[in-house]
Amino acid sequence: MIDANLVAFLTNATAAGDRVHTGSPPQNSPKPYLVLQRTDGTAPRVLSGRALFPRARFTVIAVSRDKAAALQLANEVNARLTAKARYEMAGRSSATSVKDCRRASGPTDVTVIDGDAEFHGYAQEFAFMYLDS
Amino acid sequence: MYYGANVDAILYMGAATGDNLPAPNADVFTEVPLTGRIKPPRKELRTGFFNVLNDRNRRSVGGTSADKTVEGNVVIDWSEPTHVAMCEDADQQRKRNWRIVYPNAEERQLDFVGFVSVWDEQAFEAGEEAVEHRADFVITVDGAVTET
Numbered sequence: 011m012i013d014a015n016l017v018a019f020l021t022n023a024t025a026a027g028d029r030v031h032t033g034s035p036p037q038n039s040p041k042p043y044l045v046l047q048r049t050d051g052t053a054p055r056v057l058s059g060r061a062l063f064p065r066a067r068f069t070v071i072a073v074s075r076d077k078a079a080a081l082q083l084a085n086e087v088n089a090r091l092t093a094k095a096r097y098e099m100a101g102r103s104s105a106t107s108v109k110d111c112r113r114a115s116g117p118t119d120v121t122v123i124d125g126d127a128e129f130h131g132y133a134q135e136f137a138f139m140y141l142d143s
Numbered sequence: 144m145y146y147g148a149n150v151d152a153i154l155y156m157g158a159a160t161g162d163n164l165p166a167p168n169a170d171v172f173t174e175v176p177l178t179g180r181i182k183p184p185r186k187e188l189r190t191g192f193f194n195v196l197n198d199r200n201r202r203s204v205g206g207t208s209a210d211k212t213v214e215g216n217v218v219i220d221w222s223e224p225t226h227v228a229m230c231e232d233a234d235q236q237r238k239r240n241w242r243i244v245y246p247n248a249e250e251r252q253l254d255f256v257g258f259v260s261v262w263d264e265q266a267f268e269a270g271e272e273a274v275e276h277r278a279d280f281v282i283t284v285d286g287a288v289t290e291t
Contacts, residue, residue, distance in 0.1 A: 056218060057152045057178045062275055110273035139273035 012066055012140050013048060015101035020044060024086040025079075026072070035073070042074035042083050049135065063109050063139045073131040077121060084117040084132035091136055110139040146246040154178050154215065156225050157240030167254040167289070170240045175225045177218040179277060183243055183253060184211040184284055211284035213243070213257065218275045219264065229280060233262035241282055254289040257282040 013032065021030050029035075029043035050067040070091075072083035091111050099106040116134030123129070155172035159165050187209035192201050220226055232239070238258045245251040261281035 055150065056176075057150060057181065058174070058176060059150050060177065062218060063273075065273070112273065137273065 011101070011104060011142055012064075012099070012106045012138060013046075015099040015104065015106040015142075016046060016068060018101050019099040020046075020070075020087065020090065023090050025074075025083050042072070042079060044083070044087065045071040045073065047071070063141055066138045066140065067114060067135055068138070069133055069135045071120060071131050071133045072117075073129065075130065077119070077130050080121075080130045080132050081117065084134055088113055088117075088134060105143050107141045107143065108138060109141065110137075112137055144247060144250075148246070151246040152178075152181055153244045154181050154213075155242040155244065156228065157242070160237045160239055162238060164238060164240055164256055167240050167242065172240070172242055173225055175217065175229070176223055177220055177226075179216045179218055181215040181243060182213060184213050184255070184288055185209070211255075211288065212260075213241070213255075213282040213284065214280070216277045216279045219278050226278075229259050230262050230278075232259040233280075236260075238285060252291055254291070255284050256286050257284045259283075 017030050017032060020026075021028050024044070026042045026044045029039060030046065031039065031043060032046045035043055035045050047069045048066060049069050051065065053064045054062045056062065070084075070087050072080050072087055074080040074083050092113060095110060097108050099108060114135040114137040117132035118134070120131045120133045121129060122131075154175040156175050157164070157167070157170040157172055159170050164170070188205040189207050189209055190203055190205055192203045195202055217226060217229075231237070236258050238256055241255055241257050243253040245253075259280055260283040261279065263279040265277050265279070267276070
């Protein structure tokens with residue numbers, strides 16, 4: 011499943027280390043960290059009903075202590091996901107063959123400063139065409 | 144009963160080739176897989192208009208059938224023999240039996256003889272969206288289309 015395999019692919023691959031969260035991060039999560047959010051998914055078919063390569067979009071938010079570090083982390087993620095046109099993402103029980111990955115948007119500054127709370131982050135959306143096995 | 148237009152329509156290719164083809168029920172048909180679009184042949188008569196003496200109303204008459212083609216596209220898979228055959232047919236003007244089965248398969252299918260006159264592979268293009276590689280095709284119909 012691409013969701014789990016994407017987490018595995020990014021774990022310990024960037025300055026965020028193993029702090030790769032899906033959906034939303036735990037409260038007071040130490041920085042830096044990454045947050046993955048699935049924003050879209052389609053499974054196109056041909057006339058016979060046979061499925062083609064599924065598509066999925068994920069927003070990856072890179073969070074760090076300051077803007078510069080967050081942007082650097084975001085660039086690491088982009089380099090990791092788009093370095094090659096085709097690659098494999100191995101997971102615990104399955105693998106995902108990525109047929110295409112491109113950055114669809116971003117990095118977008120999503121920094122929030124509210125009193126003492128500071129959240130420095132950059133969001134990027136990645137579009138995948140893939141095949142799960 | 145009416146039916147959906149975006150699933151379950153199937154294009155079949157006959158095995159026999161040449162100018163003297165067996166009747167459809169004596170041929171062996173193979174599904175053309177990964178078909179993304181099939182446009183059934185258009186029915187059209189050539190028409191003529193004329194006037195009779197001083198009659199102010201224009202008269203018309205229907206004549207012969209217009210040219211018939213079946214257009215569509217496939218997601219190319221070079222391990223599929225039917226895709227390879229369609230690509231080769233476009234070079235060699237090889238006539239075959241073809242069959243289109245409508246989504247309501249119990250009710251309607253079209254049988255006709257034709258040859259692939261266009262096999263047009265789409266460009267490899269670094270566009271915005273990732274897509275599978277497709278080929279547009281045109282099957283030129285030779286003779287009548289049998290509706291059953």
